[in-house]
Amino acid sequence: MKITVIGAGAIGGNLAAKLALAGHDVQVAGARGPEAVAAEVLESGARAADLADSVQGRDVIVLAVPFGVAGKLADLFAPVPDETVVVDTSNYYPNLSGQIEAVDDGAVESVWNAEQLGRPVVKAWNAALAETQRAKGVPAGTPGRLAIPVAGDSEEARRVAMRLVDDTGFDPYDAGVLADSWRQQPNSPAYCTELTLEELPAALAAADRVKDVAVRDSLPERFAALPDNPTVDDVVEMNRAAHR
Template sequence: MRIGVIGIGEMGGTLARRWSEKGHDVRVANSRGPEAVQQFADEIGATATDIYGAVESADVVLLSMPFPAVAKLPNDLFDRAATGVVIIDTANYYPDVRDPRIAEIDAGMPESVWTSKQLGRPIFKAFNSIMFHALSELGKPEGSPDRIAIPIAGDDAWGKQVVVGLVSEMGFDPVDGGSLEESWRQQPSTPAYCCDYGVEKTQEGIRAAARGKAEKIRDNEWRESYGKLFANKPAYADVHADVIALNRSLNPL
C-alpha cells in the first residue's frame, strides 16, 4: 500500500517506521521540505518528499501534526490525490499547552470534524488514543489475550475497513468509534483515551463519554497531574504505566 505520512514526530514517525517494516511504500514529509526528513527516511527505508509528494497517488495519507500546522496546509494539497484516498488524523487538541485556542472546537465541534473542514475532505480519526510507546512496543498478534484496542471514527464504510486493516496489522484490535461527528468520544481525557484497554473496555469507554466532562478534566486535573509526572523529564518508557494509570483514574469505568 502507498502511504504518505505528513509529520514525523512521535506518533507519525512511529507509524511510518512500523508501516515501512511491514513492507508498505511509505513517503514521509513535513512542512520544511524533503531535506528535513531525508535522514529519517533513510533510517526507516522510506522516501523523503514534500507534502504534495506525500499525497499524490497515495492510498492512505496520515496527518500527524499540530492544529496550527493543519490550518496552514495549502488549499490545493489534495487536488492530485487518488480517488478514494483514505485520510487518517491522529491529532489531539491541548489548548494552552501546545495548541492555541480554536473557537469552533471550544464551542463543541469535534476536533477531527474541524480538521476535515480545513481540508475540505472526509477523514478518519484513529491512532490518537494510544501513546507512541504502546504503538511501538505493545502490539500483539491477532487473537492474543490483552491486545490493546484502538477506536476508529469516520463515515465511509469502505475507508473505515482500510483503517481497520492498518490497526490490526500494527498489532491492535480495531473498535468502531462511530461517525466522525461522534469522534469526540475518543478525544483527550475521555474514558477510552490512552488507557490501553482491550475491546470490551474500550467500547465501554466510548459509550461512557459525556460531552463537556473531558474538557474540564483535560484543562484541570489532567494538566496538574501530568505536569507533576513529567516535572523531572523522565524517559517516557519509564513512566508509560504511570500515564496509563493516571488516565484510567481520571475516568474510572
C-alpha cells in the same frame, strides 16, 4: 498499499516505521523537508519525500501533524482523488494549539479538521500515546492486545484504516461516524488508557463531553503530580484514575 505519512515526529515516525515493516510502500514528508526524517524511520524501509510531491498517487495519507495545521494543507490536498483515504491522528489541546473558538464551542475535532482540509477524514491512532504505539503493538491474536478506535463516515475508509491499525500491532475497533469521534478525544475514558477490544466499547460509551474537557484541561496539574521522568505506565494510570 501506497501510504504517505505527513509529519515526522513521534507519532508520524512510529506509524511510518510500523507500516513500512508491515510491507506497505511508505513515504514520510514534513514541513522541515526530507532531511528531518529520523534515520531509524528510514531504516524500516520508509522513504523521505518532499511535501509538495508526497500526496499524488497514494492510497492513504496519514496526517500526523499538530491540531489546527490541516487547513494549511488544503491547497496541497485539492488535487488528491476522492478515493484516497485521509487519516487524522491529531488532538486538540488549547495550551498547545491555541484557542480555536469553534472547537471550544462544541465542534468535534476531526469534523472541524475535515472542514478545514476540504475533504473527509477518518480519525485513528489519536487515542494512544506515542510510546504505547511504539512499544506495545503485538501480533493479532496475542492475549491482552490493546485496541484503537477508528471513526469515519465512509465504511470503506474505516475498513482501510482499521486494516492499517491492525498492521501497526493493535486491534481496530469500529467507532462509527466521525461525528461520534468526540468519544475518543482528550481526555475521555477511551483516550490513552490502554484498553483491550473487550474494554474499549464501555469506555467510549462512558464519554462525557463536559467532564472530559475538564479532565483534559487539568492535565498540567495532574502531570505535575507524577514522579520525575514518568513512565508510560504512570501516564496511563493517571488517565485511568481521572475517570474512577
